[in-house]
Amino acid sequence: MATRVRKSYKFAFRSALFIAIILTIALWAFVWFSKMAEIQLLSISLFFIVVFLTSFILIQIRLEKYIYRRIKQIYDDVSLLESSSFTSGSVTTDMKTLTEEIEKFAKDKKIEIDTLKIREEYRKDFLGNISHELKTPLFTVQGYILTLLDGALEDKSVRKKYLQRAQKGVDRLIYIIKDLDLITKLEVGDLNLERSNFDIIELIQNVFDLLEIKAGKKKISLTFDMNYDTPIYVFGDRDKIQQVVSNLIVNSIKYGHRSGTTEVSIENLIRNKVIIRITDNGEGMSEEHVPRIFERFYRVDKSGSRKEGGSGLGLSIVKHIIEAHGEKIYVESVLDVGSEFSFTLEKADPNIELGTVSEKNN
Ligand SMILES: Nc1ncnc2c1ncn2[C@@H]1O[C@H](COP(=O)(O)OP(=O)(O)OP(=O)(O)O)[C@@H](O)[C@H]1O
Numbered sequence: 001m002a003t004r005v006r007k008s009y010k011f012a013f014r015s016a017l018f019i020a021i022i023l024t025i026a027l028w029a030f031v032w033f034s035k036m037a038e039i040q041l042l043s044i045s046l047f048f049i050v051v052f053l054t055s056f057i058l059i060q061i062r063l064e065k066y067i068y069r070r071i072k073q074i075y076d077d078v079s080l081l082e083s084s085s086f087t088s089g090s091v092t093t094d095m096k097t098l099t100e101e102i103e104k105f106a107k108d109k110k111i112e113i114d115t116l117k118i119r120e121e122y123r124k125d126f127l128g129n130i131s132h133e134l135k136t137p138l139f140t141v142q143g144y145i146l147t148l149l150d151g152a153l154e155d156k157s158v159r160k161k162y163l164q165r166a167q168k169g170v171d172r173l174i175y176i177i178k179d180l181d182l183i184t185k186l187e188v189g190d191l192n193l194e195r196s197n198f199d200i201i202e203l204i205q206n207v208f209d210l211l212e213i214k215a216g217k218k219k220i221s222l223t224f225d226m227n228y229d230t231p232i233y234v235f236g237d238r239d240k241i242q243q244v245v246s247n248l249i250v251n252s253i254k255y256g257h258r259s260g261t262t263e264v265s266i267e268n269l270i271r272n273k274v275i276i277r278i279t280d281n282g283e284g285m286s287e288e289h290v291p292r293i294f295e296r297f298y299r300v301d302k303s304g305s306r307k308e309g310g311s312g313l314g315l316s317i318v319k320h321i322i323e324a325h326g327e328k329i330y331v332e333s334v335l336d337v338g339s340e341f342s343f344t345l346e347k348a349d350p351n352i353e354l355g356t357v358s359e360k361n362n
């Protein structure tokens with residue numbers, strides 16, 4: 001290790017000065033009391049200078065050797081920890097700089113440790129959530145299979161029903177795994193966005209048609225806020241945006257009151273952006289939940305007796321997709337009044353032919 005030594009002479013200078021003053025006074029007093037000789041100012045001054053210089057040099061050399069050895073040891077130990085904040089190659093015996101460096105080092109380490117702790121908590125939470133989500137459908141499937149093996153297979157009246165229920169459990173497992181897979185891809189930025197120009201009105205109408213039966217079961221009407229007679233072209237990944245719209249509308253149905261309404265509006269925002277709003281008059285949520293609903297696995301109703309069995313991944317996927325497009329998503333919600341989710345999209349550039357642009361999102 002190439003070592004550059006930064007010295008501090010202050011300490012040695014002051015110590016030497018003290019020693020020289022004290023010894024000179026002592027000598028002067030000794031000479032004066034013992035009346036050995038006339039006090040000569042010149043020899044006293046000479047004595048002072050010699051003592052000062054000798055002390056200074058000795059203290060400086062000794063200190064440097066002593067402190068340097070100790071501090072070098074510290075530097076070496078710290079570089080064993082592969083500290084990036086400790087500048088290898090420069091050893092200082094200057095206490096002020098050293099203290100500053102050590103403080104900075106400790107602060108950096110603390111930040112590093114805190115980040116690791118948060119990550120560790122997150123990892124534990126995440127694993128706990130996954131196993132919890134997978135457990136329920138897996139036990140359902142296992143239960144039906146065991147019942148069938150235990151004899152229900154012979155009973156024609158129930159075997160189909162049990163197999164269908166087991167199938168539902170498997171579907172649920174596949175659904176969760178697919179969501180997790182998508183989230184992982186979105187998080188590592190490994191998702192290909194296949195951007196193209198498409199009509200957002202048509203896409204929303206498609207989603208309405210697909211979810212009509214689901215909404216009908218709760219007598220929820222899916223509508224636009226007005227008649228959109230002309231297409232509104234936007235630029236994005238059509239399938240992913242369809243998933244966003246679908247997730248948001250499914251939520252508005254799941255958390256909507258019976259006979260409620262889900263309304264979608266599309267407005268011009270700024271020159272090249274539109275904002276799509278999905279508003280419901282459902283159960284809404286209280287203020288404290290709003291900042292957290294985009295977290296993975298976050299659900300307002302955490303009880304196992306949820307009537308709407310989601311895994312809490314839907315909105316997290318929605319947010320990732322919107323952010324992968326470089327756009328923004330907003331939410332406003334009032335408990336027992338309703339919620340409004342809105343997101344921005346880029347308007348299609350009329351100068352670009354309707355084609356597909358493939359790009360890596362990261
Ligand atoms: N429109 C809404 N009205 C009221 N609450 C909502 C609405 N949308 C989402 N939430 C709340 O936010 C939580 C998270 O929603 P998210 O879509 O991420 O999960 P989920 O619907 O429970 O499950 P998943 O979508 O993965 O099947 C929901 O559990 C619900 O409590």
Ligand SMILES: [Mg+2]
Pocket residue numbers: 247250251310314315
């Ligand atoms: Mg959902």
